[in-house]
Amino acid sequence: MSATIALLGQPNSGKSTVFNALTGLKQHVGNWPGKTVEKKEGSFTRDGKEFEVADLPGSYSLTANSDEEVITRNFIESGKADVVCILADSSQLERSLYMMADYAGVNVPSFLVLNMADVAKEQGKKIDAKALEKKLGVPVVQISATDSKKYGEFFDAMNRAIRDKSVINIDGLEAELEKIEGFSVIKNLIPEGCVNNASSTWLTVKAIENDKLVTEQLKSALSSDTVKQIDEVRGATGGALATGNSKFKWIDELLNGVLQEKKESIKIGKLDKMYLSPVWGKPAVIFTILFGLIASFIPALPLMGVGSAIGALKAPVSSALASAGVSDILIAFVCGVVIQSFSYIFQMLGFVFGVLLVFGLLEEVGVMARISYVFDNTMAKLGLQGKSVMPFLISFGCTMGGAAGTRVIDNWGQKVLTIALAWAVPCGAAWSVVPMLSTLFFGPGAVLVILAILATMILHMWITAKIFGGKLVKKEDRFGMIMELPPYHKPKWGALFRYVLGRTKDTFFRVAKVVLLVCALFWLLSYSFVPGTDPILFKIGKAIEPVTRVFGMGWQLFMAFVASSVGKEGALGVISALFTDSSFYTAFSDAMAGAARDANLGALLLANVTKPEALAFIFAITFNMPCVVALAATYQETGSAKWTAKIAAYYTLGALLLSTIVYHIGLLIW
Numbered sequence: 001m002s003a004t005i006a007l008l009g010q011p012n013s014g015k016s017t018v019f020n021a022l023t024g025l026k027q028h029v030g031n032w033p034g035k036t037v038e039k040k041e042g043s044f045t046r047d048g049k050e051f052e053v054a055d056l057p058g059s060y061s062l063t064a065n066s067d068e069e070v071i072t073r074n075f076i077e078s079g080k081a082d083v084v085c086i087l088a089d090s091s092q093l094e095r096s097l098y099m100m101a102d103y104a105g106v107n108v109p110s111f112l113v114l115n116m117a118d119v120a121k122e123q124g125k126k127i128d129a130k131a132l133e134k135k136l137g138v139p140v141v142q143i144s145a146t147d148s149k150k151y152g153e154f155f156d157a158m159n160r161a162i163r164d165k166s167v168i169n170i171d172g173l174e175a176e177l178e179k180i181e182g183f184s185v186i187k188n189l190i191p192e193g194c195v196n197n198a199s200s201t202w203l204t205v206k207a208i209e210n211d212k213l214v215t216e217q218l219k220s221a222l223s224s225d226t227v228k229q230i231d232e233v234r235g236a237t238g239g240a241l242a243t244g245n246s247k248f249k250w251i252d253e254l255l256n257g258v259l260q261e262k263k264e265s266i267k268i269g270k271l272d273k274m275y276l277s278p279v280w281g282k283p284a285v286i287f288t289i290l291f292g293l294i295a296s297f298i299p300a301l302p303l304m305g306v307g308s309a310i311g312a313l314k315a316p317v318s319s320a321l322a323s324a325g326v327s328d329i330l331i332a333f334v335c336g337v338v339i340q341s342f343s344y345i346f347q348m349l350g351f352v353f354g355v356l357l358v359f360g361l362l363e364e365v366g367v368m369a370r371i372s373y374v375f376d377n378t379m380a381k382l383g384l385q386g387k388s389v390m391p392f393l394i395s396f397g398c399t400m401g402g403a404a405g406t407r408v409i410d411n412w413g414q415k416v417l418t419i420a421l422a423w424a425v426p427c428g429a430a431w432s433v434v435p436m437l438s439t440l441f442f443g444p445g446a447v448l449v450i451l452a453i454l455a456t457m458i459l460h461m462w463i464t465a466k467i468f469g470g471k472l473v474k475k476e477d478r479f480g481m482i483m484e485l486p487p488y489h490k491p492k493w494g495a496l497f498r499y500v501l502g503r504t505k506d507t508f509f510r511v512a513k514v515v516l517l518v519c520a521l522f523w524l525l526s527y528s529f530v531p532g533t534d535p536i537l538f539k540i541g542k543a544i545e546p547v548t549r550v551f552g553m554g555w556q557l558f559m560a561f562v563a564s565s566v567g568k569e570g571a572l573g574v575i576s577a578l579f580t581d582s583s584f585y586t587a588f589s590d591a592m593a594g595a596a597r598d599a600n601l602g603a604l605l606l607a608n609v610t611k612p613e614a615l616a617f618i619f620a621i622t623f624n625m626p627c628v629v630a631l632a633a634t635y636q637e638t639g640s641a642k643w644t645a646k647i648a649a650y651y652t653l654g655a656l657l658l659s660t661i662v663y664h665i666g667l668l669i670w
Helices: 016-025 066-076 090-096 098-103 119-123 129-136 148-164 173-176 183-189 200-208 213-223 223-232 239-255 269-275 283-296 295-313 314-323 328-365 369-382 385-395 399-408 413-420 427-472 495-526 538-545 543-552 555-563 570-579 583-592 601-608 611-622 626-637 639-669
Strands: 003-009 027-031 038-046 049-055 085-091 110-115 140-142
Touching: 003 016, 003 066, 003 098, 016 038, 016 049, 016 085, 016 110, 016 148, 016 495, 085 090, 085 098, 085 148, 090 098, 090 110, 090 119, 090 239, 098 239, 110 119, 110 129, 110 148, 129 140, 129 239, 129 328, 129 399, 140 148, 173 200, 173 239, 183 223, 200 213, 200 223, 200 239, 213 223, 269 283, 269 369, 283 295, 283 328, 283 369, 283 385, 295 328, 314 328, 328 369, 328 385, 328 399, 328 495, 328 570, 369 385, 385 399, 385 413, 399 413, 399 495, 399 626, 413 427, 413 626, 413 639, 427 601, 427 611, 427 639, 495 626, 538 543, 538 555, 543 555, 543 639, 555 570, 555 611, 570 601, 611 639, 626 639
Parallel strands: 003 049, 003 085, 085 110, 110 140
Antiparallel strands: 027 038, 038 049
């Protein structure tokens, strides 16, 4: 006999840890029907029974202010869940139990899991779970979600909740709510059972809070006169402020005799004195992220080495296939697409592994919450939250890593907007090309070019936020973060590595599909299938040169611009090959390998490219689509082909517009 379990809790309550521990590899991620909100579902088997698990979107309450909260509400009210597992943070019990208090009155079997027991113990807190269970009338268990040995108690609580169909005892909550003026009047107007799985007490609370979903449900279930009476009384109740106060008073009563803690004056540790300082806070956070970015290369090296080793196989594999009589076309495809693609993927994947490990560690020990807090007001100007600053800074190293870093952002719209803005940040590959080209053409003036690029980056991000922000994060849905800074605590290495390895594996399979597809397309367009004829891409480049001249690029530079969407370093390989009349296919093969073939590249450029053209090309490749791996990572994190295509098209067209503007400014100067 199967059962469905819904995981309910505030962000950072440990829902994802519990979900991963329960489902392991038996999970899948998508979007909720009709919504761009991540949907995580999985399954596990226990005592011969199959259980389905739904990880509901994290939110601080069940009030329908956001898509996440609406989805959570609808799922619970639908009756799809046989039991609801409510998670709370043992180290911050008073605040963390607010979700449970907001859920109380929903007639769906439930049990309460007090997570992070180890952190609470370190704080000197003692929680009597049995006493709390007696007060609530539902199973209560205290665990550390990262400790797999404690899940026996979790399963016991789950089975009891399913067997006994236990619902939360709300007598104490009702006693507090009845002190609100008008509460009893409204409650008497709402009959039991008029809305699925919701008690009249719960509906009354939401009516007082003017919850939009409950308001619509009551209009359908009650007469217009009754709804009008409710609206008239609501004005005198005090609204959400009054109900929130009642919920916190009930929580205090529940914890009386349940929670014992050392009464000590609050002390701000040395780290928080630095992170939370109005003067040193932002510099300290930036230094921490940049240090983490550099540290990410250490665990990344093994996978990067695998990528380099795969790339080194091209020559011996090509020789072996040629000796076996394999056709040149097949050899070119195997070596130029398959081997080179996997070499590229593993090198980028190494960096993603490093980023996930290092920044997962920062989140695990409590530093990430400080980063979010310090930059929340700054990011809010772009319609984002404080967590978005981390992907931006990581993108200076690798845009793929920046995209992977958005996993800490709970809101889907803010996640997509963060990725869209992160694409404007020149990555490490761009910085390996831009300074060289700037110095070659402009000498000491290269400093001014770099400063102009950084200024353009900031302007680009602001404009992008204006263009996409309205659709992704509506103004009425822009709320500041509600959070308590968690205490610093030791990481659980086993759980961290399981998470990082799982996400890296998922990234590999998703990215590989996109990279192989795009690189195969480039190969088809750049390969001469009939000896002595020009490939399709060559013909296209020559044909549209009158147009590309408007952008400040001859056909050779424009083809290098196209190659920069595969990888920034590869643009130099294309330039080298095309200006020396080398194979067009070789040029794009070099683009994948990130190689510049001619030792006299500088002389070639100075002989064939003017300063205005060079400046246009520098801006074009800097703000073009970062690379095909970043494209794949964007698709993986957003789960939306439409938005991935929108962002890619926006940056491609934007880069061409920038190059046009810069080119014509250059003509006025030189």
